[in-house]
Amino acid sequence: MTTPEFDELIHAPTRLSLVAFLAATTWADFSVLRDSIGLSDSALSKQLTTLEDAGYIEIRKAFVGKRPRTSARLTTDGQTAFDRHVLALQEIIAGAGRSVVAPGRPSEQT
Amino acid sequence: MDDRIEPADAARALSEIGRRREQVIRRRIFPGWFWWAQAALSVALVACIESGRGVVLGIGIALFVVGSAVINLPVSRAARAAPPNRALTDPGDARRVLTVLVASITVLLGVGAATALGLHAAGVPHPATIAAAVASVLFAVGGPMLVRYEQAAMLRRSGSQG
Numbered sequence: 001m002t003t004p005e006f007d008e009l010i011h012a013p014t015r016l017s018l019v020a021f022l023a024a025t026t027w028a029d030f031s032v033l034r035d036s037i038g039l040s041d042s043a044l045s046k047q048l049t050t051l052e053d054a055g056y057i058e059i060r061k062a063f064v065g066k067r068p069r070t071s072a073r074l075t076t077d078g079q080t081a082f083d084r085h086v087l088a089l090q091e092i093i094a095g096a097g098r099s100v101v102a103p104g105r106p107s108e109q110t
Numbered sequence: 111m112d113d114r115i116e117p118a119d120a121a122r123a124l125s126e127i128g129r130r131r132e133q134v135i136r137r138r139i140f141p142g143w144f145w146w147a148q149a150a151l152s153v154a155l156v157a158c159i160e161s162g163r164g165v166v167l168g169i170g171i172a173l174f175v176v177g178s179a180v181i182n183l184p185v186s187r188a189a190r191a192a193p194p195n196r197a198l199t200d201p202g203d204a205r206r207v208l209t210v211l212v213a214s215i216t217v218l219l220g221v222g223a224a225t226a227l228g229l230h231a232a233g234v235p236h237p238a239t240i241a242a243a244v245a246s247v248l249f250a251v252g253g254p255m256l257v258r259y260e261q262a263a264m265l266r267r268s269g270s271q272g
Contacts, residue, residue: 020130028192089120096117
């Protein structure tokens with residue numbers, strides 16, 4: 001059973017958007033992440049490196065023809081951390097006695 | 111309760127998570143022209159088959175294969191760029207989507223066959239081509255509806271989670 005645990009690394013706004021996007025996909029291309037989250041190439045690279053260093057994401061580099069293609073996905077650890085973080089957020093809201101319908105719940109592993 | 115952040119901040123974070131999930135689900139995979147281009151190719155292929163001439167049939171098949179590959183290339187590229195996590199779809203909803211898909215194909219084939227047979231019996235020239243055109247219009251109109259239905263199923267699951 002997943003236990004709630006607030007994750008400072010994930011909670012930073014840009015990383016939260018990134019991890020939430022990745023949690024909803026199996027793999028996501030660098031260009032899709034950049035355009036969807038609205039980051040520059042360098043800003044996205046920096047955030048992805050931070051998440052990769054934490055063991056939360058896996059980065060895959062491949063070539064499609066002559067064009068390099070970088071993709072990322074959440075690792076099992078990343079997924080677990082995200083799930084626990086979402087539970088922690090829900091707990092904070094529940095603890096405050098607010099009636100908030102959370103728009104999401106920890107996604108499941110494929 | 112975690113005392114590091116305010117409940118309002120937690121709610122904002124959950125809202126952002128939901129927004130990103132919805133963004134993935136609603137990502138546009140099929141361009142608007144895809145359905146009509148595929149429909150036009152199908153009609154052209156059937157017209158070539160109905161012509162009964164070997165050369166025309168050969169050209170038609172080649173055109174269909176090459177055309178389909180060209181049309182499907184951007185779609186498959188977009189689909190591979192960020193495929194949604196299957197866990198976003200409830201198994202029950204996934205079955206319903208599959209059932210609707212199979213039913214839609216059956217209806218398309220049924221409408222096509224019935225139209226062709228009816229026109230043939232009435233002595234109308236080119237019955238198969240006309241029937242293919244009718245079925246293709248249904249395909250072009252119904253295709254985007256099917257995609258929206260699947261997205262709605264995923265969003266239902268997404269919205270019910272929490």
